[in-house]
Amino acid sequence: MLLRTVAAFGPETSGPSAVHSGNMGDIIYALPTCKALGVERLVLNLCADPGLSGRALSESAARFLLPLLEAQPWLKRIELARVPIRVANGFGVKAQAKPAAEGLPLDLVDPEELGVDHVLDRFRLQPLDHCHLIQAHAAAQGITVDGAPPFLHMPRETDTVTAAGQGPIVLSLTPRYRFLDTAFFADLLHGLPVVKVGSAAEAWTVAGVPGDFITATNALELARLIASARLFIGNPSLPYALAEGLKVPRLVDVPDFPLNAFPLGRNGWLMPSDPERAADLLHAVLDGRSEEDNGMPPAFIRPRPRRLGLRWRGDGEVFDEIRVLWTDMEQNGAHLPRPAGCTRAAPFRFRLARRLGWSDPEIRRRAADHRPQPHEQDRRCVLVPRSGGSRRRRGICDRHGCRQPIDAAGDDARGASSGLRRSAYLVHAPHTRNSA
């Protein structure tokens, strides 16, 4: 057998079995398929393949999930296992230090070789750019499942102090798979009772949003917290997968790519990118009015006025896709007048819809005004492609003369997976250096 068991929990069973190699959220989305297949033994394959498809399921992550999986009444046995191999990438010291894979992803491995009936990793062979992860898991096994009903079972807890739906708003933001920035959520949630959840390493992603930050000790504890929330707000991640499984009222910020985790069934909404619309929806959900028609936003149907936005790139060019946060500028001196046609309150994003000629003195003046000032500690860096490729994941920051290396895979994946991908912005860990 390829798989070697590391630990096992629950009694032996001869019932149907399946293996999954992560990530954690994907395992949650696989549960409706497991249940439909009658899976009684679930094997979690400990695997990390940063050099291949970027999945990671460490032993600590698997143990984090364990109490929640054990709470599912139809699941009798859970095993942690691994394929004892490491795959080198390249040569020399680098190949030794940074393997392309530890353990083996099982997408194309025959289940008989693994001693299981179903290889759930095959969901990755589905068109994940436009297929919900719940449906991708089912389709990979040749079945269909309904993702609308709740699919996570929560054991009754005697010492529960907060009834379902009575707790504070739970906010979870992770660096990848999102569209809106943290300032958007800080404005949206101002004055509301909020609890922020996440790992300590990702706490910076919710910095600036008021509320306590909680790191759960296991997924069951996290699920209990989410189940008690009046509302869950977040982006595709493990906490959102739990909210989806519990079908708590949820408001989700989805990325532009891949859009494969979104609410199914009742109580689930997508976060509008317009701050006013988002605030309206938030309060409607909190007041139980979310199913009422709130009128149609006409902004994307009517021809919109041209708006001017400029981004200084330092190389004498003005590009045609630009985003600016008005709040940043206004809080830092309001040195750029609001363009004609821009009528909304801050924060506001706008795009330049046409290429502008650099020879226009007005454009040059505005670009100079808009050049980031040293006191703008907004943690945004400008990515200058270094390693090529369409995803532009690595580069150096040329903001304020920073020259700090940016590795989207390490510091932040936002440049690779969010709507900011092509706008040449990256947000990485707190950007304190300011040599200008």
Next chain:
Amino acid sequence: MSAPHLLLCHLSPRAGHGVLSLLRTVRPDRDWTLLPASTAPGEVAAVLARGKVATPDGVPLWRFDAGGGWSLPDPALFVPIAEAPTRRLETVLVVSDGALAHPEAASRLNGLPGRVRHVPAIPTPDLMAEADVVVCGQLETAIVANALLKPAVLVDGAGISDPALPFILAVAEPEDVMEPLNTLDMAALAPELFNWKRRMRHAAEARVAALAGDS
């Protein structure tokens, strides 16, 4: 499960399946079954139609038009389908049906943004799911696009959009397709389309539950 509740369907097949999906959500305790309008069953629970049609004695008529009190979009919007929302405008699917059926009409669609794929008739949902925007000449194709959570541009000769279907942008001529495509902000549109469809679904479920309440 009780005996089958037969529904005589004068709607389009997609609209009929949309109603069936709503009924199976609000009344899962019953075995709802659609029958084509051409059949003559002995006992039906209701007749589904758009407008007035003759019904057997004592059989209720469920109307899915404004005259029958249905102010919601065509029930085809609620057909069970694997939704595929999108926030980008990279692929445009041109369906050559209705007003776009003539080859000359399709050739007037110049300068569409992104990758453009032409198909001769209403494609499978899987193929539509790969597109970001659907350009078509038939209303039902556009409604299926909305069901998949894609906006649609409908070339219908009149160019008058239906307020009940705000994510179907109607234009009169093929040359006019570029105008709405140029003003679409897909990133802003996607959450609004998603939330609108959820609201319409909830309203439709409530309406159908009222219809099915005493059937």
